[in-house]
Amino acid sequence: MQYRQHKLDNGLEILAECNPQAHFSAYGFFVRTGARDETANIGGVSHFLEHMVFKGTPNRSAEEVNRRLDEMGSSSNARTGEESTIYHAAALPEFQDDMVELLADLMRPSLRENDFETEKKVIIEEILMYADQPPYGGYERIMEEFFSGHPLQQSVLGTVDTVSSLTPDAMKAYFDRQYSPGNMAFAAAGKVDFDRLVETLETSCGSWQPFDVQRSTPDTTGHSGFHIIHKENSAQQYILQLAKGPAAKDERRFASRVATAILGDDAGSRMYWEFLDSGRAESAGVGTYEYDNSGAIMTYLCCSPDSAKDNLQRLHELQTKIRDGVSERELEMAKSKIASQIVLGSEATESRMFSIGSQWLTGLPYRTPEQIARHYESVTLQQVNEILREYPLTQNTTLVVGPEKNLAPPA
């Protein structure tokens, strides 16, 4: 396995882990833009644009794009988040040139009005679909509450209203503001011919004109509060919490991830024993959300409505107690599990492509799986206990969704 890197004159970064033993390759354009780069009146434009990218270019119709992707037997998709939009595909090595050329072509979409109106219906269906699934818009709501007044409060999907009122011109203006080659990277992993990759991207993307892209990255206050969404016909109660955590470039993120594994991993963690083993909850866990100069820790729990009050109290007690410190044995168990996950992830071509692209997105230098494993290995008990004290999970925004409306913050 060899890591290679090249930057085109217009700023487009090309990053690849080339593994001659692999039997296929994964490719992706990583664009440093997402919901946080939107203004409220164009809410959802990043995600809508992600759909429109597959709707054709001056060289290809939407049908041709779909057909061509299938002709190469690719598994392709795209995703939009608060800070990034990623377009990716995996294919056999024989399709490298054609696949890279196609992905590059897609990055300069036509945004035709007819396609725009049809796709708008699909997006609205997508918004309604998620609104009908647990936690029923709870994720969007808690982000809005916790990050209130901060760019990260912006919803990725947008609302039926904001998406309905979007115009092709507004989308084009957003595209012209964000999709500069300097704000994008192309990541590849697997059986990649790197020299040809650079050649293809130089031909396809070399003429893209660079321009400055600005992102506002203010500090997060991280609001506290307790909110209820009453949903009568939901069978279960859903509890979500956001508390402050380390940002994406903060070196303490490794300790923070170990700490959250000890508290809230889906097996063997403190929350596992408190809620899952006992059947007090259907699911419960904790995850880190690391952003550009902001960070948060998300806690979630799903349980029967009549046990929500008791579970909120128990959760509060666990969060309080863990600040007294975790044990060496807990640290060892969390590290073993993480080490094993790194090994499994390092064997998956697509996961490697996402890893190197995501490292670029956060502005971090490339690290091999082995280097990342060493970071986790070196996390000490003291560092974990410090991070738990520094970022108290009891100071949070809590959102409860479900039929039970008589709930209050734990004492």
Place this chain on the structure above:
Amino acid sequence: MTAEKFLVHKFDNGFSLVAQPMPWLASAAFAFALPAGCRYDRSDRIGTASFASEMVQRGCGKLDSRQFIDQLQLLGVDYNSSISNYHSWFGGAMKATELHDTLSIYRDVARDPHLPASQFEDGRMVCLQEIMAMEDDLSRKALREVRLRHYGDPDGRSPDGSVESISSLDISHIEDFVKTCYQPDGSILAVAGKIDFDALKDHVADLFADWKTGEPPIAEESTPSHGSHHLPFDSEQTHIALACPGVSYTHQDFYTHRAAIGVLSDGLSSRLFHEVREKRGLCYSVFATCHSVGKRGAVIAYSGTSSGRAQETLDVLVSELRRLKDGITSEELDRLKVQFRSSLIMQQESSRSRAGSIASDWYHLGRIRDVGEINQIINNLTVEGINEFLVDRYPNNFDMVTLGPKPLELNDAISTAQA
């Protein structure tokens, strides 16, 4: 990746070990299937297999419940368990160095579970939570109902059971189930990854060769209830689940059938994606898939959309299913062949997916298909062969389950949504 090699050892007690060495990896994974699927639940005690699976993981051999989980954590095992119609499954992926120790633990899960009475109520709560969470998963609920109606019970049964059935179980039911169904005859342990087969075989022999087999469990006959059924739910969305007969993975025409459904639903240029989503913008999610239960097969199709557009979505879905009998084109088949070939190669990468796949092949076929054989089958697919297969294949009546504010009708023509 070098040429595939499969190694198999069948013990005298009926226990099968199947393995695929992948020496270039650092991981290993296993899939362990016991003949303890939900079809063997008594019809008034559905959920027993799930409850038993929960209980056998609450202490076994020398480990109590807590030590069991802690030990798996220390070994770094990413583990899981599930219930299918025919089997109880336990699986895990880990660093290859930890494989033997992990298998030793699962030996005790299968052969020496404590089934502690003190944890019985906690185990019951876990099963009840699962049932209640299902209630909020509306697409899964519609799909579950259509499978039950199409295949009948127990072939189309879901493993969870109901609040009533889980509440009615006592520890003796779980003990009886484990005694009857957790047995070597029909059990399959599939392992893939960085393994030394001789050492593995010796280790597995130590763990399972002296396990005594009993009478095979018996399931009841299935009686389908065909037709349309509506589950009223106050929502802006309608979920549509359709089923019609297909062929199972064990059938010689499986790939012919699979290719036809692939034309319908695989990829961005597939007929359903194009007609339902791209052309009409009717929904976000639409698909059709081949489903097998033992020797029975079905096509299951789904779409979820806003209720005002649900009838049109159903009409297009049905019309595309029916249009299949008019045949597919060579361009469609060519695209599909590349997709099949690519996904076949991509699936070769992970030890976990290989372990699952060789276990499934061994169960369904009694042997393992290698990439060469599957490629051969794919290459031999022809438009003529598929079209001939399709001529009398698709019925006019589908089994349908809708979940939403109002029922839908199976029409002959496509209606358009009212503005």
